Amino acid sequence: MDVSALYRLKNLNNHNIISVYKDQFKIGRSETNDISIVNNRYISSSHCIFEYDHGHLFIRDTSSNGTLINRSNKISKNDQRVELHTNDVVHLVFRKDDPDSNVVFQIDLPLLSQPENQSTEEISPYDEDTQITSYPSIPTLSPNQTQENADLSNLMNTSTDVEIKPIKTREEPKKEFAMEAGDDMEDVLTCVCCQEIMSNPISLEPCLHAFCSDCYASWEAVQRSCPKCRVKVTGKKKNFVINGILEAYLKAYPHKRPAPKEDDDDTFSKKMKNGKYDVGPDGMYLHNTQYNHDDEDEDMEDEDEDDDNEVHDDDEEEEEEDEDDDDGNNMHFAPPAIAFPAVANVRFVCRQCPQGAGAVVAGFQCPANQNHILCQCCVQPMPDRRDELDVHQNCEVCHQFFCNIYFEQCQRPGCLGCLNRLRDFNFSPRHLTNLINDNPVESQIVQDYLTTNRKTMRDLLIECCDRLDRNEFTCTGVDRNAAIPSSKITCYKCGLKMFKELAYQFRASMKQDDITPVIMRNRDNCYYGHKCRTQYTKLNHAQKLNHACEQTKF
Incomplete structure (x- = not known):
């Protein structure tokens, strides 16, 4: 064989050997490829490209069905190129239900060797940049063998006339894993709410962000959204992976361990019992306070009776079939009965806290042991000054805390005014x-x-x-x-x-x-006025009757 060939491909279907002399070698159904396979419907017009780069052979898939390497690694057109080695088996087509359509190639790369007992001058009958190239012999298969029943172990055997010597590389001493305090590990284990190392971390579903159990318990009492990404929270669970990393970190740096909480592990486990929640579009609890399930059937019977009269005769089926569909439209959120308390046993630092010795802050400055509250919009702390006159820090309806009026601008990007006077709002x-x-x-x-x-x-x-x-x-x-x-x-x-x-x-x-x-x-008024549930799902009903009126039939 010509030693100038870069590598060889052995077709395991007909046992032909193809010598490749170019850096890019294309295979596909189109006639523009280096090898054209026109009689196989599983082959794409441009199926794959073999790329030879400085002694290394790569394959890049360009097909719609993918390419299988060694029956274990499937690549597709969106994947990066994969390096191939001698005796690798590449299936361009691998069909268990149609084995006759399979197209299989085996890779044969040249081996570079140089006898140790000869000098450089003795082995240079060619140019001084030329290297001796030899190929391992590939055993042949009997004609009655196919690629499906062939013993691949026989195909992997090379002849013993080529001496393969491992290349010794300089062994570098193994570096032990070092965890330094204050590095990225500490940032990962820091709770964004309290800015301390997490204690009993939990993960929220579906975003999987982690927080201290106590910090999130305080946040959860107000709303059901992630404090970090604001996605609706559907559940919470103890994060065993972060707990393990946290214990290993605190074992290495015990001085970083936070003060123990009042709740023990048993109480924490009870809190973390699996629970899924019905959450509104803004991340708050859903409560249906307008309709009672016990009275639902009775309400629907009333609506059906009403449909028998005059202008409602063609809405009979609409009211009956929408019983379940319309409940969600009238759900609203019940605010907490009491004001959300300040988070205890957590050290917050806000923009009005002293920044250092001798630092002067214009206006109010937090004294020592100042209680702080969290803005429920930007999750940033502010001093608790609710007892002072003309200081507005919470909603007068739901009693949640917000910093828009106190700091004159909430820090969350895109905030439209989380706390304001009713007439001053600019709604999106x-x-x-x-x-x-x-x-x-x-x-x-x-x-x-x-x-x-x-x-x-x-x-x-x-x-x-x-x-x-x-x-x-x-x-x-x-x-x-x-x-x-x-x-x-x-x-x-x-x-x-x-x-x-x-x-x-x-x-x-x-x-x-x-x-x-x-x-x-x-238009005639609907008997159920603005409390009608069919108006939300039946456009024809909403157009036919006026619903800007009070309910007249109960």
Whole structure:
């Protein structure tokens, strides 16, 4: 054989040997390839490319079905190239159900050798840069053997006339794993809530972020979202992997071990019992306080009876089949009954804490042992000053803590004002979809009115707040006897809920002449008014009947 060949491919189907002399060698069904296999439907037009690079052979798959190497490693067109070695078996096609279609090649790379008893001058009958190349012999197979029943161990045997000597490399002393305090390991094991080494770490599902069990317990009392990425939390479990790493780290650096907590492991295990939660779109607990399951069947019977009358005769099946579908639309979130307490036994450092000896902070400065509370939007601490006048740190409806008013700007990127006066909010347009009682038809009527009169949603909020101050509108959680009801301090979520309640009253008070299109003006009222559940899922029902009204049949 010509020693100038870079490598050889042995076709295990017909036992032909192909010598390759180029760096890139293509195989496929197209005639533009170096080897064209036109009679196999499993071969792609450009199936694979063999790439020879400085004595190393690689294969790159370009097919739609993939390439199998040594019956164990399958590569596809999205994978990086894989290095091949002598006697590797490459299946371009591997079909157990159709073995006659299999296409198999065996790799044969040259061996570079140089006798030790000869000098460089003695072995240079060629150019001085030429190396002696030899190929191991590949045993032949009998004609009745196929690639499926062939003994691959026989194919791997090489002749004994070539002496293969291992290359000795300089052995480097093994370095023992070193864990240094203050390195990246400590950053990984630090809780983002308390900024201390984690204690009894737990992982949240589905994001798998880890926190101290006590830190997350305090956070969980307020909302069901991850403090780090804000994804909705569906469960929590003890993280045994991080616990093991944490114990190994604290064993090496015992001075880093945090102070023991009051809860023991048994209490912690009880807390961590598997539990899945129904979570709202904003990461809060879901509570259906508008409908009782015991009365659900009775309610549906009432609706079915109502459908037998006059304009509701064609909605009978709609009310009955939507019993389960419509419950989720009227769910709202119950706020905590009491104010969320300050986190105890945790050392927080906020922007108003002394930064060092002699440091001067403008305005308020945290004294020693100052209690801190966490903003539920940016998860950053602030001093607990709720007892002071004119210091607003919590929502007056749900009593959650927020820093937008106290620090004049929340630190979370994209925060639209997590705490504000009701009339000062700027709600995101994506939160104002189906603003009127989640009914797309009634919401579009209000939107058309605003467009016709060249007004925005912000103008609608101001007008609703003005009517609230004049006691024309009412709002849950707002004292009508307050001096300025619309100046109530609320969080973004509670403020949005109030705005929706006020916007519904605005829609109900609209004159018929202000409603467009005209076909929507003189519709009959639905017997169940704004409490109708079919309006959310049946567009025809929402268009046919007016739902900006009170319930008249119970």
